[in-house]
Amino acid sequence: MERLASFSSFTDDPFDKPPCRGCSSYLTEPYIKCAECGPPPFLLCLQCFTRGFEYKKHHNNHTYEIMTSNFPVLDPTWTALEEMALLEAVMDCGFGNWQDVANQMSTKTKEECEKHYMKHFINNPLFASTLLSLKQAEENQLTDTAIPFCSTEEPPRPTFDSLLSRDMAGYMPARADFIEEFDNYAEWDLRDIDFVEDDSDLLHALKIAVVDIYHSRLKERQRRKKIIRDHGLINLRKFQILERRYPKEVQDLYEAMRHFARILGPMEHDKFIESNACAKTYDRLKKTREEERLKRTMLSEVLQYIQDSSACQQWLSRQADIDSGLNPTMPVMSNSGRRNAPPLNLTGLPGTEKLNEKEKELCQVVRLVPGAYLEYKAALVNECHKQGGLRLAQARALIKIDVNKTRKIYDFLIREEYITKA
Structure with a gap:
């Protein structure tokens, strides 16, 4: 597939380009650039390209680009190479020295150079609107990312020794x-x-x-x-x-972080201070998440005794003692005089889809909601991996629920080889 492309530098000086990879000769336009090899660019002269030169990973069936600057850009009678030569000549000779510009270009007259430059680079409304939009975009960007403590305005000019x-x-x-x-x-x-x-x-x-x-x-x-x-x-x-407009804690933070200004730019320094100020927000959100997690654990305990009025009453009494700062001494247990409660119905409970059949059966018999079981299982498995084994007493210390339920969960995990005994 052939594609016509322009070289990044429109100069026709062959010494500004890498040599041909086939014959090492200096490249002159037009020449070929492989579109699949590189970087660095794989360049070939027309003679090496026509004989199908191949080298290492380059094959003669690769897609390629024809590199040339012999095409019009702004005027049909001016090539891209001449456009660049005109701009370089104006930079070298100065604006208005059209005779010297024409002599340096050698392909256009004095009148042609002046007319073309004034038409396309001075009086061109497209260029003027583009420059204006770029300037406005730059000003808007500076306004959006302005730093309150960094001012690049021109300082005042006070009288000497004032x-x-x-x-x-x-x-x-x-x-x-x-x-x-x-x-x-x-x-x-x-x-x-x-x-x-x-x-x-x-x-x-x-x-x-x-x-x-x-x-x-x-x-x-x-x-x-x-x-x-x-x-x-x-x-x-x-x-x-x-x-002085900022709160006291923000002023203290800026004062403490001022030493880092010597290794950071104004933008980076302000972002660095903002990231430190967000630490308090992170701590507050983390505390909220911990409280929500404790509430979910408490809800799991309530669900275990919700159908046993006596056990529920004991659990509420224990929580009241905890809230008042007392140490509860009465354990929460179901009424042993009653018949065993029916298996727990897991339909619609969160986490049920994550259990296998044996785990579902365990949760139904033990009357444990799937979410609580998964938390207890993860805690016991992690502790077992850390210790190289786990005892029943350690399991009871980790999950503070009914000891009989803890034993059943512990035995089940041992039997299914999720954990091992110490």
């Missing part, structure tokens, strides 16, 4: 610089260094090391300036006014 000038750490907005730099005397170490031809190798290396040290101190100076500008710390008074 109170506001001292608050701004001696920042000079007109020069975008500070009166006193960080590491202000770093240049002093270079004032006596002079490279001469008769320096020994050791002395020359020593001078180079001093210059490298100075260069690292300049990098640190620029890094600190960038932090101050990016995070809006130049106008200290405005920063403090913004800071």
Whole structure:
């Protein structure tokens, strides 16, 4: 399948392209690019392509693209290569020097260059609307992701040696610089260094090391300036006014996390602080989930005794003692004088579909809802895997329900080889 494509660089200089993989000659347009091999791109000249050159994983039946810039873009009489050459010539010679632009292009006259450039690049409403939309999109993005503590506005220009000038750490907005730099005397170490031809190798290396040290101190100076500008710390008074609008805990969080500003950009720093502020929300939701889980466990216990009024009354008394802070001493048990309760009907109970036939029979006999059984089973199996075995006393400590039911569940899991005895 043939496809006509344009090379990423419209220049016709063969030295800007990789050589042909077949004959290693410099490529000239048009040439062939394999659409299935790469990266790096697999390029062939027309001669190697016509003789079906193959190399390693490349086969001559692969799909390919014809790479050329000999096609019109904005004007039928101008090729893409000439469009790029015109833009490069204007950048090199300057806008308005059309004679020099034409001389550099060598394929168009002075009048043709001026007319084409003014028509398609200056007075073209499509380009103007595109640039305007891109600018508006960029402004909207900056507005949407604005950080309350980071201000990139132009700082005020106070009078020299005023109170506001001292608050701004001696920042000079007109020069975008500070009166006193960080590491202000770093240049002093270079004032006596002079490279001469008769320096020994050791002395020359020593001078180079001093210059490298100075260069690292300049990098640190620029890094600190960038932090101050990016995070809006130049106008200290405005920063403090913004800071006072937030609650005390948020101010404390920003103060504690301010040390990380030197390793994070303004956007990343604000997201980092927001993620820490969300930790309290996570803890609150986790506590709510735990309370809901305890309620579900309590409901499972209630369902066990719901059809035995005596056992239900005892269970309610025990829960009342627990809520009042007392230690319940009376165990909850069914009335032994009554006949055994009928098997539990599992129809419609959540979790029934997850049980096999033997587990369903166990839940019916023990009168245990499937959801509670699955929780007890998972707890016993996990503990058995941790300990390498499980005793009945350990099972009773894990699932605090009726001891007879615990024994039946324990024996069933042993018999079905879900767990093993210690």
